Every structure is written in structure tokens, then in C-alpha cells.
Amino acid sequence: MTGYKNGIANGTNGHGGEVNGQTKNAPAYTAIENSLTKRQQSLVKDDYHVKGDVAFDEMNLWNGKLQYTNGINGTNGVNAANGVNSIHHNSKESPPSQISNFNDVMSYSYEIIKEIADYLLEKTSIRPKIGVICGSGLNSLADFLTQTDAFPYESIPHFPISTVEGHVGRMVFGYLEGVPVMCMQGRFHYYEGYPLSKCSMPVRVMKLVGCTHLLATNAAGGLNTKFKVGDIMLVRDHVNMMGLAGNSPLQGPNDPRFGPRFPPMTNAYDKELIKIAKKISVEMGIEKNIHQGVYTCLGGPNYETVAELRMLRTLGVDAVGMSTVHEVITARHCDLTVFAFSLITNKCPSDYDSDEDEANHEEVVSVGKQRQNLCAELMCKMVRAINESPQCK
Numbered sequence: 045m046t047g048y049k050n051g052i053a054n055g056t057n058g059h060g061g062e063v064n065g066q067t068k069n070a071p072a073y074t075a076i077e078n079s080l081t082k083r084q085q086s087l088v089k090d091d092y093h094v095k096g097d098v099a100f101d102e103m104n105l106w107n108g109k110l111q112y113t114n115g116i117n118g119t120n121g122v123n124a125a126n127g128v129n130s131i132h133h134n135s136k137e138s139p140p141s142q143i144s145n146f147n148d149v150m151s152y153s154y155e156i157i158k159e160i161a162d163y164l165l166e167k168t169s170i171r172p173k174i175g176v177i178c179g180s181g182l183n184s185l186a187d188f189l190t191q192t193d194a195f196p197y198e199s200i201p202h203f204p205i206s207t208v209e210g211h212v213g214r215m216v217f218g219y220l221e222g223v224p225v226m227c228m229q230g231r232f233h234y235y236e237g238y239p240l241s242k243c244s245m246p247v248r249v250m251k252l253v254g255c256t257h258l259l260a261t262n263a264a265g266g267l268n269t270k271f272k273v274g275d276i277m278l279v280r281d282h283v284n285m286m287g288l289a290g291n292s293p294l295q296g297p298n299d300p301r302f303g304p305r306f307p308p309m310t311n312a313y314d315k316e317l318i319k320i321a322k323k324i325s326v327e328m329g330i331e332k333n334i335h336q337g338v339y340t341c342l343g344g345p346n347y348e349t350v351a352e353l354r355m356l357r358t359l360g361v362d363a364v365g366m367s368t369v370h371e372v373i374t375a376r377h378c379d380l381t382v383f384a385f386s387l388i389t390n391k392c393p394s395d396y397d398s399d400e401d402e403a404n405h406e407e408v409v410s411v412g413k414q415r416q417n418l419c420a421e422l423m424c425k426m427v428r429a430i431n432e433s434p435q436c437k
């Protein structure tokens with residue numbers, strides 16, 4: 045990328061970044077910016093808002109800056125990176141001298157998240173207690189909200205946009221069963237080109253807006269042979285495959301205003317809420333379609349090979365998807381109580397001669413639509429139960 049090369053050439057004297065908590069432009073960064081294409085410049089000017097397929101341009105752009113930083117490999121280079129970085133990152137903690145991946149430079153500061161939360165709170169009088177994330181095909185869950193104020197993602201400052209079919213791309217405030225909630229109609233995935241910290245950034249917005257609970261849903265492939273298409277798995281635990289490979293939404297400097305450096309995850313999914321969901325499933329007469337299990341998130345966007353599915357099964361995974369885990373880690377880090385469920389949209393084959401159709405997104409979205417009313421009913425009843433729980437009082 046030419047811009048990147050020029051960035052290196054002009055950036056040796058780069059300095060700037062955060063001075064006494066204030067953002068300053070790094071001259072080296074300006075040099076990079078000047079050498080970008082018109083489209084890339086508009087991304088920068090637009091404060092890194094991305095539209096449709098340009099999400100990957102953003103990543104390449106950052107990649108250029110990142111390599112530039114490492115290319116300089118010294119104090120000036122780091123300062124220059126900090127100048128770039130300070131667009132989203134004003135942490136009091138110093139950045140590492142060797143920035144090693146996207147998450148370090150891409151994380152949003154507390155101040156930016158607060159700005160987003162304040163923007164939303166100024167535009168709506170609704171004060172949500174529960175944040176809801178709609179999975180693939182489950183966007184219509186938000187249609188059950190009343191007295192809504194909806195914000196398309198492109199209208200919210202510093203927000204990415206959702207590029208996936210079946211994800212509307214709006215934050216909807218409203219009431220479910222009379223309980224104030226905010227609902228993401230579409231989430232951000234790693235495969236869209238966003239780093240994990242950006243995928244789960246809205247969870248921190250939920251926290252700063254005043255939510256005490258996160259209720260996440262997703263579409264997932266069923267590995268457990270007892271699961272049928274259309275069943276629901278209450279997430280009891282997860283295996284953080286991406287985390288095991290060294291990728292975390294919490295990577296980079298920690299801001300203690302969100303939570304501790306080393307948060308525990310042994311009770312990530314609230315036991316009481318799982319018990320309540322089971323009770324509700326009996327009341328709804330769907331107990332045979334409700335399971336409990338372990339979810340894992342892979343980077344996607346490709347679905348899994350048979351060998352990968354066999355490995356995941358051996359690891360004790362019951363359902364596989366491409367989301368939720370990093371959102372839950374972010375939620376637990378800032379002490380939100382979490383409940384999550386997976387809609388099983390396809391069965392994962394365990395051998396090469398399986399009769400199962402190959403996984404495909406059309407089927408995922410279609411099963412989501414077929415089961416949306418059931419999922420919405422479970423969701424509504426959960427929201428009511430959470431609202432009545434002592435934690436929410």
C-alpha cells in the first residue's frame with residue numbers, strides 16, 4: 045500500500061499522541077493521511093465510520109499504520125502510533141512499545157464510549173436496564189419492543205456498521221414487557237474485518253447507558269447429536285477458541301473504570317437465569333426443545349470442516365458460531381450479568397458421508413425467521429423475570 049510506504053518515509057520523526065490526556069495529531073500520521081486514497085481519507089475524516097465493503101479498507105489502513113509503527117521500531121514510532129491511536133484511545137496507561145496487533149490500536153477509550161452513551165441518552169428518554177443482542181435471523185426480536193427510539197448504526201458517533209445479511213444495523217431503545225431495554229438489531233463480527241474489541245464495544249455502551257444485564261442470542265450449528273434444527277441451547281459456558289489462540293476483546297491497556305485487568309470467567313453465564321429459563325421453557329411447553337450446553341465462537345466466515353467439527357466435539361463443545369464469546373467476556377469484565385442462548389440453525393456433520401446439507405447462511409437466516417416468535421417469547425419472559433429479580437431492583 046503506497047500510503048503505508050510514504051508513512052514510513054515521512055514518519056521517522058513522528059510524534060504527538062496523547063499529551064496530558066489531550067489528543068494531538070501526530071505529524072507522521074498526517075503524512076500517512078495525506079498519502080491515502082480519497083476513499084481512505086474519507087474514512088479517516090469520518091472518524092473511522094465504515095460503510096459496507098469498505099470495512100476491509102479500514103483494516104488495511106490500520107494495517108499500514110501498524111506496520112509503520114513497527115517499522116519505525118522506536119520511541120518516535122510509538123509516539124506517532126499513539127497519535128493515530130488517540131482517535132479512539134485515550135487510556136491513561138501507556139501503550140506497549142511494540143504494538144503487536146489490531147486490537148491494541150483499535151480499542152475504544154472510556155471517553156469515547158461515554159460520548160456514545162451520552163449521545164444516545166440525550167436522544168432518548170428511555171433508560172434501559174437490559175441490553176439485548178439479536179443473532180442472525182433473529183432481528184425481528186426488536187419488533188416486539190414498544191415506544192421505540194431507533195438509531196441506525198451509521199447515525200451513532202464512532203459506531204461501525206453491520207454488513208451481514210439478516211442483520212438490520214440499528215440500536216433500538218424501547219420497552220419489552222414494560223421493561224426498558226436497548227436492543228442491537230445486528231451485531232459486529234470478526235469476519236467483517238472488525239477487531240474483537242470493536243465487535244464487542246456496544247456492550248460497554250450498554251454498561252455506560254445503565255444496563256445491568258446482557259441478553260445475547262445467536263444462530264449456531266449443533267454439534268451435540270441430541271440437538272435438532274430449531275432447538276434452543278441455553279449457553280452454560282463457552283470455549284474461547286480465539287482467546288486460546290491469543291486474541292481477546294480485552295487485549296491492550298486495561299481501563300479499570302470498565303473492570304479489572306484479569307477478570308474471572310468461571311461464572312460467565314448466570315446460573316439463576318439459566319434455571320429461570322428452564323422453568324419458563326416448561327411453562328411454554330417447549331422443554332424438549334431446550335438444552336443447556338457449551339458454545340464456541342470461531343473467526344469465520346467459512347463454516348467448519350468435518351475434522352474441525354470432530355475436534356470441537358472432543359473438546360466438549362455443543363454448538364458452534366461466530367459471535368457472542370467476546371461480547372460475554374466484555375460484559376463480564378464490566379460486571380454485567382449475562383444470559384445467552386443459541387438457536388440451532390443447522391446440524392454439524394460428523395463424517396464425510398453425512399446426509400446433512402452443507403451449512404449455508406440462507407438456511408441459518410431462514411431457521412431464525414421460522415423460530416423468531418418462539419425466541420421472542422422466551423426473550424420477553426426472561427426480560428420480565430430479570431426485571432423481577434433482586435439484582436435488577
Ligand SMILES: O=P(O)(O)O[C@@H]1C[C@H](O)[C@@H](CO)O1
Pocket residue numbers: 178179180208231233261262263264344365366367368404405408
Ligand atoms: O450473529 P450470529 O452469531 O447469530 O450469526 C451466525 C454466525 C454468522 O454470522 C452467521 C453464519 O450463518 O450466523
Ligand SMILES: Nc1nc2[nH]cnc2c(=O)[nH]1
Pocket residue numbers: 263264265266342344346347348364365366389390392403408
Ligand atoms: N461457525 C458456525 N457458525 C454458524 N452459525 C450458524 N451455523 C453455524 C455453523 O455451523 N458454524
